[in-house]
Amino acid sequence: AQSVTQLGSHVSVSEGALVLLRCNYSSSVPPYLFWYVQYPNQGLQLLLKYTTGATLVKGINGFEAEFKKSETSFHLTKPSAHMSDAAEYFCAVSQMDSSYKLIFGSGTRLLVRP
Amino acid sequence: DSGVTQTPKHLITATGQRVTLRCSPRSGDLSVYWYQQSLDQGLQFLIQYYNGEERAKGNILERFSAQQFPDLHSELNLSSLELGDSALYFCASSPLDGNYGYTFGSGTRLTVV
Numbered sequence: 001a002q003s004v005t006q007l008g009s010h011v012s013v014s015e016g017a018l019v020l021l022r023c024n025y026s027s028s029v030p031p032y033l034f035w036y037v038q039y040p041n042q043g044l045q046l047l048l049k050y051t052t053g054a055t056l057v058k059g060i061n062g063f064e065a066e067f068k069k070s071e072t073s074f075h076l077t078k079p080s081a082h083m084s085d086a087a088e089y090f091c092a093v094s095q096m097d098s099s100y101k102l103i104f105g106s107g108t109r110l111l112v113r114p
Numbered sequence: 115d116s117g118v119t120q121t122p123k124h125l126i127t128a129t130g131q132r133v134t135l136r137c138s139p140r141s142g143d144l145s146v147y148w149y150q151q152s153l154d155q156g157l158q159f160l161i162q163y164y165n166g167e168e169r170a171k172g173n174i175l176e177r178f179s180a181q182q183f184p185d186l187h188s189e190l191n192l193s194s195l196e197l198g199d200s201a202l203y204f205c206a207s208s209p210l211d212g213n214y215g216y217t218f219g220s221g222t223r224l225t226v227v
Contacts, residue, residue, distance in 0.1 A: 034215050043116060043204060043218035051214065090157065099170030101147060102216060104157040 002027040002093040004074075006105035014113045019063075019078040021108045023091030026072065032094035033074040034102060035065055039087045047089075050074065061085070086112045117141065120205050120219035128227055132193040135222045139186055139207030145169070146188040147208075147216060148180060152201040163188055164210075195226045 007022040025031055032051050036044040048059025055067040065076045074091060088109045092102040117140035127133055139146050148160040150173075159172035163182035174180075177195075182188040192199060202223050206216035 032214075036218075043118075043220040044206075044216075045116070045218070046215045049215050097170070099162050101159050101162055101170055101172070103159070104149075106156045 002031060002095050002103055004033075004091045004093050004103060004105040006089075006091050006108050008108055009106065010109045010111065012111040012113060013081045015083055016080050019076070019081045019085065019110065021076040021089050021091075021110065023065075023074045023076065023105060024072050025074060025091075025093050027093060027096070029096050031096075032100075033065075033067060034092040034094070035059065035063070035074075035076050036090045036092060036104075037061075037087050038090065038107075044090060047076070081110075081112050083112050083114065086110055116217050116219065118205060118207050118217050118219035120203075120222050122222060123220065124223050124225075126225045126227060127195060129195055129197060131195050131226075132191065133195065133224065135190040135192070135203050135205075135224075137188045137190070137205030137207075137219060139188070139205075140217050143207035143209050143217070144186065145208045145210060146182055146186070147206045148174075148188070148190050149204045149206065150201045151204060151221070155201075157204075160190070192224070197226050200224055200226045 003026045034049045035047040048057045050067045058064045091105040119138040144165045146163045150158045160174040162170040180190045202221045204221045206218045
């Protein structure tokens with residue numbers, strides 16, 4: 001079965017600083033990986049996804065993630081944090097069975113300091 | 115607006131009661147997924163329907179049930195409610211399967227008192 005682990009339940013950065021949110025996955029087959037963002041009192045919004053092909057994936061709002069098979073990682077980065085990036089971020093992996101349901105990590109809350 | 119509509123947005127009910135949460139998927143999407151989000155359990159997959167048929171079950175209690183109708187909207191029924199059922203319930207939809215990601219609704223916040 002597939003699973004993901006997000007390291008750090010809270011990450012705090014200064015406005016303008018690099019954002020790095022960590023995600024490691026476990027999968028016996030080539031995974032499909034996702035990052036979602038959840039703003040307060042809202043649903044989850046897809047930031048980016050990796051299925052096949054290029055390992056560096058660009059998403060919305062300036063975020064990107066790199067699939068590293070050797071490290072079983074899919075970390076999310078953004079060069080310069082903005083106050084509006086404050087939210088909860090979830091990494092997910094697709095369950096490779098007939099459902100292809102997404103298995104989510106426990107989430108990382110990003111705090112952006114002025 | 116994501117295109118996935120969930121109603122109601124908020125629901126407050128007493129223990130022992132039964133409620134129905136409704137989800138209209140994005141136009142053209144055949145798959146509907148239900149998730150429960152709570153502080154202690156995180157995002158837990160409950161159940162998936164594809165074109166009217168149940169495809170996968172997750173950590174869904176026997177007190178809970180769901181169905182997807184011919185017009186593809188889905189309902190999640192929660193009965194004999196307990197305080198611990200208080201959570202955010204999300205519906206998500208995808209065209210076929212979740213391999214390319216879901217589109218989430220804004221959720222229903224259920225409070226059991």
